[in-house]
Amino acid sequence: MAELAESTPVGSEGIRWDLSDLYSSLDDPQIERDIKDALSRAESFEEKYRGKINSDTVNPPLLLQAVKELESIQEQIGKLLSYAYLVFAGDTSNPKHGAFLQSVQERATEVRKHLLFFELEWIALPDEIVNTLMHHESLAHYRHFLEHERRYRPHRLSEPEEKILDEKANTGSRAFRRLFDEVINNIRFKVRLDGKTKELTETETLTLLYDADRNRRKAAAKGLTLGLKENKHVLTYIFNNLVQDHAVNVRLRSFPDAMAPRHLDNEIDKATVDALITSCEKNYPMVERYYSLKKRLLGLKRFYDYDRYAPIFSEKKTIDYQTGKEIVLEAFGHFSPKMSEIAGEFFDKSWIDAEVREGKRGGAFSHSTVPSVHPYVFINYTGKLRDVMTLAHELGHGIHQYLSRKQGYFQCHTPLTTAETASVFGEILVFHKLKESEKDPKSRLSLLCSKLEDIFATVFRQVVLTRFEEKLHNARRNEGELTSLRINELWLEANRPMFGGSVVLTEDYGWWWMYIPHFIHSPFYCYAYSFGELLVLSLYHKYLQEGNAFVPRYLELLSSGGSESPERLLFRVGVDITDPDFWQGGLDLLRGMVEEAVELAGNVRFE
Structure with a gap:
């Protein structure tokens, strides 16, 4: 038992x-x-x-x-x-x-x-x-x-x-979304650890994929797959119905394609999104190069999907919640005392729910609520470095929502394309603070690799998820109701190009589309993450060039909320999203980080 x-x-x-x-x-x-x-x-x-x-x-x-x-x-x-x-x-x-x-x-x-x-x-x-x-x-x-x-x-x-x-x-659709949440959040994934089978939440199971012990990662992957497969009938039915519901809405409202409603919400044209996605896909070899490096660093003959997030050194360092709080507040404060002060309110006034507990939803978010109140931050903090980054990410959202309240209910919310600006910028600030304070080459390499993997997940993986959604919606329209195995095929087809020959995707990995909530709650949301990450890399580069002169313009951007289109708001801080070179600029910065990892790896002694 x-x-x-x-x-x-x-x-x-x-x-x-x-x-x-x-x-x-x-x-x-x-x-x-x-x-x-x-x-x-x-x-x-x-x-x-x-x-x-x-x-x-x-x-x-x-x-x-x-x-x-x-x-x-x-x-x-x-x-x-x-x-x-x-x-x-x-x-x-x-x-x-x-x-x-x-x-x-x-x-x-x-x-x-x-x-x-x-x-x-x-x-x-x-x-x-x-x-x-x-x-x-x-x-x-x-x-x-x-x-x-x-x-x-x-x-x-x-x-x-x-x-x-x-x-x-x-x-209809709202009921199916709630059903998805209840099904996923109430699955107890059976994972074999230390000779015993333990029942874990989704958050606890996914956390094990970052474990230094390969057997524990493999056990977590197996447990995750088993839990999803046991619920494949209801989850596949939910996906089929919500994809069809979206198709009906697209048809009734005379949109040209399944992604068009999201572009309209995001106040962005199809050409800009296509340019973003194409630029990312052209840079997939960067991902393959990195994971080939990681395979060598880990000393593995074959590098499987459950190896992607393994730490390159087996440090079992736990960052307690108080330390994580201090890291985030200090990093924010170095950039802007006002940002740190606002983030401090979230801690001091209990606007954060951080503990992991039975029945609690997985994942993390910041909910803006309404301008007359304030935002709330929701995370599942397990003491990992990525939890500190998640805390910075969601507090970035929270600060954005806090500042934009002055625009009122109708204009405080930003389109998804710029909604990730402050959150990802918050992560970048924390990353550079940790990197600058770390003198040990091995620890610096470990930190850099962790950040690269986060950025890959935000830039390239979100493009993969978008391509999967396109395949899913097209297949549902052309083939009718889809089986679980057919959706598995579409999922693997969308994922393979990003990794090239660097990662072996197992048959079990084919089931992992089932737990991703964005497909259910916000169709075609995911490209906004890629947009936001590359935008932030560009903004951070401007900050490095301009110094403190950049800070007030950045805070004004956050305070503007959705009072103007993203194109107009970003133009104020010197960003032209219609410039074809814009996306490549962010990708070039990312390539520089990969080169730095390769160089550091050459200077580190492995024992």
């Missing part, structure tokens, strides 16, 4: 977030009051403004008043939805949490029914009237929001159709 794993204390035990700035508990009477108030306000909003937005008589004062009222109602609903999701993420195994999330989603849909008309009337308004309105100075703050809404004009349906789709999603 398998036994539950016992974790070594790393200082994150008991580090839970305090959600009381949202609501005190599920029983907080303010929840019901807010839901009823939001519905009442939405009904009044509809009664007051229906027929007056798409009208010859609409004027700047009326439009401004309507947008402000709409924003306030949406923020009220956003606060409720944020609380419901954060409670659920903290313990997905509690039926009350799932029921509460479902209830809030359903009641939020009721509220949105009364608000939908505004968007549809606004996008139906003739261009000549819109142009006059948009040039009025009173609407300057909301200009980008209003412009962006009209970009969806060709893809919106009639109001009754939009209402039906939104309501049906609660028992």
